[in-house]
Amino acid sequence: MKIIVHRGAQEIGGNCIELRSGKSRILLDYGAPLPKTDPVTHKSAAVTPEAAILDIPGLYGPSPNPILALIISHTHASHYGALLAKPINPGIKVYMSEIMEDVVRITTKMPRDGKKLPVGINYFRRGHKFILGRFVITPFLMDHTAAESFAFLVESEGKRVLYTGDFRDHGNKANAFKQFLANDMGPIDALITEGSQADVEKGPSEIDVMAEIEANLEDRRGALYVMCAGQNINLLASLAFLAKNTRRYLVVDGYTALLLERVKALAQKHGVDLKIPSLETEYLRIIRNNATQRIYQLTEYTETFSRMRPKMYGWDWLRDNLARCIIPVRANSQLWVEEQIQDFRHGAFLYSDWEKYTDEDGMQETLEWFKGKGLLAVPMPSTGHAYFSAIRKLVENKRPRYIVPVNTAHPDKFTAAFGKRVRLLKNGEEFYLD
Ligand SMILES: [Zn+2]
Secondary structure (H helix, E strand, O other): OEEEEEEOOOOOEOOEEEEEEOOEEEEEOOOOEOOEEOOOOOOEEOOOHHHHOOOOOOOOOOOOOOEEEEEOOEOOHHHHHHHHOOOOOOOOEEEEOHHHHHHHHHHHOOOOOOOOOOOOOEEOOOOOOEEEOOEEEEEEEOEOOOOOEEEEEEEEOOEEEEEOOOOEOOOOOHHHHHHHHHOOOOOOOEEEEEOOOOOOOOOOOHHHHHHHHHHHHOOOOOOEEEEOOOOOHHHHHHHHHHHHHOOOEEEEOHHHHHHHHHHHHHHHHOOOOOOOOOOOOOOEEEEOOHHHHHHHHOHHHHHHHHHHHHHEEOHHHHHHOHHHEEEEEOOOOHHHHHHHOOOOOOOEEEEOHHHHHOOOOOHHHHHHHHHOOOOEEEEOOOOOOOOHHHHHHHHHHHOOOEEEEEOOOOHHHHHHHHHHHEOOOOOOOEEEOO
């Protein structure tokens, strides 16, 4: 089996990994590079489609050995965004989970997006093996900040390659990582692991962080703004608990409310009852901003929208109840906050500086805007990625013959910890697994 990291071997973001066995070829992820931020103006430049596209034989044109499939680990643009940049060869099957497809379809219908996902997505399910040419692939659920995120075990020619996608062991789905370790996959020949946060040996868990925020919130009389991507379902769940414990409202828009409803309903379809906020959550409120208006226009979600109506509140309600609101914000949210809210006294802004690794255009401007509002700034250390201690646990548990770091600015950390087993590849370099 051969491993070629087309992108992501030497940078964070834009992942694309090819596996070859005989004439069979598959791709794992096809991400867009992260937007570049100007260090002086802090303005981030959107990634052009041209910058996202990779020149891989068979990806757009014909090839004697066609690519059988593109398998997406999760719906952060740095892992699937390039798929939307230009239609790929229609002979390539695209694989996602059903929840992932829904999240992308809803997101691409929002006004700032306007991209298109190909039709005919194939679904995989956690723990269910599927076969593509000479490959047998098993998806494993991971703990990460996307609505759902997967690792893949890929078997062929008696060899096993394990690709982590993005993961952590300190979030709401920490159990998923425990199960991943507990699963006996047999000897692993190569572990392709992310290392976005490899420079941090150990940090607090999301539960620790939330407990600290709760203690801080007790006698604050202002709104809490929290930087939280719409599809960070795990953080939304944590914020819902925080709202309940501190007798506050969790204020979302129609886009986030729709994602929560869809994710919950699709999980229920497979017999899983997710502990996430929904339209039944008593203290959930939906604000009537542009994103909510946009959801109203999506005729395929009319039924969900009608169930959202009793939860919808206008700007006067928000201004009157500001002191009791927890408001998740994301890139460009300052556009509506600025227009509707004038009083920022006693408020707090919770964010993580790791957001600079976000793939959302405009995130840097949004961070700067909220930081400039005189709110109490509460940096959040916990992020969506593994601390190095989690990577150590993974290596100790799976005992791979080779370790291929991707998505990292700290390859040296890997060589220092794991020595000769580490293969630092260059983008496009072929690694033959003997
Ligand atoms: Zn991710």
